[in-house]
Amino acid sequence: MTENLRELFHLQEGLVFLNHGSFGACPKPVFKTYQDWQLTLENQPVAFLDQERGLLDNMKAARVAVAKELGANEQDIVGVENATAGLNAIARSQELKPGDEILTSNHEYNALENTWRFVADRTGAKIVVADIAIPLRSEDQFTSSILKKMTENTKVLFLSHITSPTSLVFPIENVVKEARNRGIITVIDGAHAPGLIHLKLNELNADFYSGNCHKWMMAPKGSAFLWAHKDVQHTLEPTVISHGWVPQNGNKKQLGAFGDSRFIDCFEVQGTRDPAAWFTVPAAIEFKQLHNWEKVKRRSSELAMATAVTISKLTKIPLFASHEFLAPQLVSIPLPDCDVDELKNRLLSEYDIEIPVFRWADICIVRLSIQGYNTQQEADALVNAISEILGLR
Numbered sequence: 359m360t361e362n363l364r365e366l367f368h369l370q371e372g373l374v375f376l377n378h379g380s381f382g383a384c385p386k387p388v389f390k391t392y393q394d395w396q397l398t399l400e401n402q403p404v405a406f407l408d409q410e411r412g413l414l415d416n417m418k419a420a421r422v423a424v425a426k427e428l429g430a431n432e433q434d435i436v437g438v439e440n441a442t443a444g445l446n447a448i449a450r451s452q453e454l455k456p457g458d459e460i461l462t463s464n465h466e467y468n469a470l471e472n473t474w475r476f477v478a479d480r481t482g483a484k485i486v487v488a489d490i491a492i493p494l495r496s497e498d499q500f501t502s503s504i505l506k507k508m509t510e511n512t513k514v515l516f517l518s519h520i521t522s523p524t525s526l527v528f529p530i531e532n533v534v535k536e537a538r539n540r541g542i543i544t545v546i547d548g549a550h551a552p553g554l555i556h557l558k559l560n561e562l563n564a565d566f567y568s569g570n571c572h573k574w575m576m577a578p579k580g581s582a583f584l585w586a587h588k589d590v591q592h593t594l595e596p597t598v599i600s601h602g603w604v605p606q607n608g609n610k611k612q613l614g615a616f617g618d619s620r621f622i623d624c625f626e627v628q629g630t631r632d633p634a635a636w637f638t639v640p641a642a643i644e645f646k647q648l649h650n651w652e653k654v655k656r657r658s659s660e661l662a663m664a665t666a667v668t669i670s671k672l673t674k675i676p677l678f679a680s681h682e683f684l685a686p687q688l689v690s691i692p693l694p695d696c697d698v699d700e701l702k703n704r705l706l707s708e709y710d711i712e713i714p715v716f717r718w719a720d721i722c723i724v725r726l727s728i729q730g731y732n733t734q735q736e737a738d739a740l741v742n743a744i745s746e747i748l749g750l751r
């Protein structure tokens with residue numbers, strides 16, 4: 359018998375929650391650990407937040423656990439509030455000048471498109487967008503679309519590991535390697551990747567990577583990480599300059615450094631913050647081990663894929679890629695042209711289904727997430743609701 363995982367979540371009763379992808383959902387035992395950390399903080403705020411009296415040790419414990427889970431060294435990773443924050447620090451640290459090019463794809467997340475637009479506006483650098491055509495059928499197709507746009511002016515390659523609108527796993531390994539050969543800085547947006555795909559940061563060997571723990575790693579909101587290759591850590595400046603910051607060539611000792619390195623100090627010692635979510639990530643990792651999450655993931659991926667295929671057969675519109683490039687548990691399903699807001703609102707108001715429906719590149723899309731708490735009945739309810747509303751049968 360499979361465990362009834364729904365009981366382990368705080369999700370509203372009666373709600374068919376098919377949108378884990380946007381903000382995740384934190385399991386009750388993990389959320390309890392999070393609240394316990396917050397209570398400990400309020401019991402003795404000074405002891406908790408004083409760098410010398412435990413804060414840095416607790417920071418490090420989380421860093422060590424996340425690094426182990428993601429195939430990284432703990433000296434190369436720091437906690438940040440969300441992937442947007444991590445990627446902002448990276449983007450805004452790049453020293454670019456007019457004529458430089460930031461190469462990216464047409465599947466990127468709007469918030470980060472804005473970040474790069476902001477950087478480009480201030481530096482005079484140009485954003486170059488490689489069109490990754492759908493359906494994505496091969497790694498070569500992806501690699502050649504990127505390489506075609508790589509020039510001697512390309513200074514930064516910015517790509518999602520798993521794309522937000524289309525839920526594709528971009529096969530980034532080759533282009534990351536090629537960019538390194540050409541001296542191009544690689545910045546990877548891994549907002550969805552940790553916990554969803556097999557992520558090994560050292561092996562990927564990008565320059566910078568930021569991802570969320572609150573989505574598929576099952577940690578509370580406010581937990582994410584920034585990973586930086588040791589060769590480029592010195593080029594990074596935090597968005598918030600605080601006690602932990604020292605000038606690039608400053609004398610750490612003289613300026614009162616706190617922990618292991620300038621990189622870690624800059625990001626770990628930043629004003630008064632509630633670090634409870636970051637401290638809870640090890641509990642989220644343990645939760646997944648305890649509940650046999652590999653099996654849960656497999657079952658969830660199968661259900662997500664089967665549901666997507668069913669809808670695709672009904673609409674007669676093919677999915678965005680061959681199976682190997684479709685993210686597990688998260689599938690963007692193209693729909694016939696429709697009023698996306700109306701569809702989204704009716705799914706919620708008439709069928710109690712929470713799921714994102716939106717338009718990307720003029721294609722209507724419903725993005726299905728399946729997590730351990732979802733059931734076959736819920737997936738069937740989605741198929742039925744979409745069929746009724748769009749008149750598909």
Ligand SMILES: Cc1ncc(COP(=O)(O)O)c(C=O)c1O
Nearest residue numbers: 440441442467518521522547549
């Ligand atoms: C590809 C991608 N990048 C970045 C983000 C931003 O994540 P956050 O809002 O947690 O910073 C998201 C959010 O869903 C995303 O899908």
